[in-house]
Amino acid sequence: MPFPEFWEWVQALPLSEYIGFTYWFPLLESIHVLAIGFVVGSILMVDLRLLGVAAVAYAASRVTRELVPWTWGAFVVAVITGTGMFMTRATAYVENPAFQMKLILLILACANMALFQFRTFRDVALWDVGTVPPPAARAAGAVSLALWAGVVLAGRWTGHII
């Protein structure tokens, strides 16, 4: 892994040691799980609407606009709490294959979201109130579900390898 000195420096910070040796680690971890519940729970509702299998009585744009801010808000909380845990053993986490896989899946999930937001969602007016969205939107929903489930699995696996 590049920058080994950097990760060692992060790990040796007083904050990192404080988190690692006190109740702060489980505190951050429990909030991390709660945040994951909100990230996946909110994006699940959006994805199922995009797949045309749930909440079809509501416009896809409405469902998306009301829920995606929750996804991002919870995601920020998950990143902050996750960073706090990462700092305590940064050198081990960067070498951890499950953690590396988690980051790759996260990047893919964000890319999928961006692609949907800036390509497929632009002509949402054409399919907003129809029951089943077009194939591109359904694909975005299905890919998102698979990627977020993968993020959860890789994230949980990370703790078993450390």
Added chain:
Amino acid sequence: MIEDFAYALAESRARELAVYLLGNVPGLPPITQSFHILGIACVTGSSIFLNLRILGIAVPSQNVSEMIGRLMPWTWWALLVNALTGSIFVIARPLRYYFNPVFAIKFSLLVPALVLAFVIHYLSRREPGYWEISQGRRLALGAIALVSLVLWVGVVLAGRWIAYSEYLFFPE
């Protein structure tokens, strides 16, 4: 009674099997735990968001009665998944959980959360629009939603703290 059950479980073949599976099937613990977390996400996406909607905090365009009928089955099915995925760990180490005060706290929060979720769902099914017919019922539903929200958040946090009970109950 629960104590007898925990001790009986500790001596059982079921325990041997659970210990064997968790120790020998590659990836079984993290995979099972991931399903448990995905179950938590489904409960969040159904019951927690329903409570937030009732309190006027989330998804304002969605109708409360319609949400109850659409989302509550997700809560029940997800809780079934969580009961099954959680059970294998309890069966593998029954005494560890029986004597863990955080495990007791989690279930003390879970049981009232289940009762409130059942009350919301049952009354709405028996009488469509039950919760929106009068101001009194709307207020009652708001109070139930607030309490449920706190309980569900507590269940999730306490669940993660089971592994760290010594931080809370055995300070050095």
